Amino acid sequence: MESLSTIIVEHAERVGLIKLNRPEAYNALSRTLIKELLQALKLFESDPSIGVIVLTGGDKKGFCAGADIKEQSELSFVNAYNQDYLKDLNDGFFAIHKPIIGVVNGIALGGGCELAMMCDILYASETAKFGQPEITLGTIPGAGGTQRLIRAIGKSKAMHMILTGETISAKQAEAAGLVAKVLPAEQVLVVAMETATKIASFSAPVLAMAKEAVNEAEELGLKNGLHFESRLYHATFGLEDHAEGFQAFLAKPKRAAQWAHK
Numbered sequence: 001m002e003s004l005s006t007i008i009v010e011h012a013e014r015v016g017l018i019k020l021n022r023p024e025a026y027n028a029l030s031r032t033l034i035k036e037l038l039q040a041l042k043l044f045e046s047d048p049s050i051g052v053i054v055l056t057g058g059d060k061k062g063f064c065a066g067a068d069i070k071e072q073s074e075l076s077f078v079n080a081y082n083q084d085y086l087k088d089l090n091d092g093f094f095a096i097h098k099p100i101i102g103v104v105n106g107i108a109l110g111g112g113c114e115l116a117m118m119c120d121i122l123y124a125s126e127t128a129k130f131g132q133p134e135i136t137l138g139t140i141p142g143a144g145g146t147q148r149l150i151r152a153i154g155k156s157k158a159m160h161m162i163l164t165g166e167t168i169s170a171k172q173a174e175a176a177g178l179v180a181k182v183l184p185a186e187q188v189l190v191v192a193m194e195t196a197t198k199i200a201s202f203s204a205p206v207l208a209m210a211k212e213a214v215n216e217a218e219e220l221g222l223k224n225g226l227h228f229e230s231r232l233y234h235a236t237f238g239l240e241d242h243a244e245g246f247q248a249f250l251a252k253p254k255r256a257a258q259w260a261h262k
């Protein structure tokens with residue numbers, strides 16, 4: 001990967017870590033940051049030594065303050081429309097089969113809250129705050145806020161956040177179902193990395209199928225969703241890892257499965 005100016009990329013045991021790194025602008029989503037973030041995601045997606053991706057905001061300025069307001073202020077409607085301004089962000093996340101854990105360690109506002117919701121699992125620090133303040137700027141959420149927030153926390157709470165621009169705390173986000181776990185700021189990334197390592201220790205194709213099946217629940221009705229799930233479930237029977245997982249369980253004594261990731 002070319003030299004990076006807005007993110008930091010690290011490798012741990014089967015885990016790829018991406019830290020947003022524009023502390024001078026609260027990690028706002030400049031075009032460069034989005035380009036580098038999507039490159040890093042693509043790289044980890046294609047790297048067989050990586051099973052799970054962790055996305056966080058670094059230690060200094062929280063997770064992300066949304067679209068870069070300075071950049072956006074210079075865009076006319078026609079330019080934004082013709083360039084599909086920021087649209088590649090959602091498309092980039094849709095292309096990732098590996099699980100992505102988002103670690104929100106401070107503010108996640110506007111596109112930052114939307115970026116968090118593009119992840120598959122969210123951990124938050126006790127100091128985290130989530131909000132869609134676009135209404136205060138004379139615009140509306142544009143990267144999934146109106147669509148994902150309602151699915152995550154229900155209509156009344158989503159409407160309240162979007163129409164008032166007010167933030168919710170990490171504890172409120174956890175109670176509402178937006179966040180899986182809230183931890184002290186100094187522990188949240190460490191625990192998320194432990195979880196990522198645990199998830200990454202399972203069979204990669206099975207993880208991808210599980211992620212796809214869960215995500216399809218938002219697209220399909222129950223009957224079609226159950227059908228899709230059962231077909232993927234049957235498909236796992238064709239994997240070497242399926243045979244290995246069952247043999248390891250049935251062995252006397254029971255042993256740990258050795259995944260071949262195929």
Ligand code: DAK
Pocket residue numbers: 024025026028029065066067068069070084085086087088089090107109110111112114133134137141142143
């Ligand atoms: N963009 C650019 N710079 C930002 C920024 C942002 N979003 N947020 C903060 N900064 C910069 C500030 O301008 C300031 O820069 P200097 O003046 O020092 O040069 C520096 O960060 C420190 O900010 P503050 O002085 O304001 O620091 P405070 O601690 O007082 O406040 C804050 C921190 C994060 C609470 C505050 O800065 C804030 O409210 N920021 C704006 C948050 C916000 O309104 N975000 C929503 C932006 S609209 C789409 C995809 C995405 C989107 C839309 C469409 N498509 C797919 C189509 C997303 C839209 C949005 O996110």
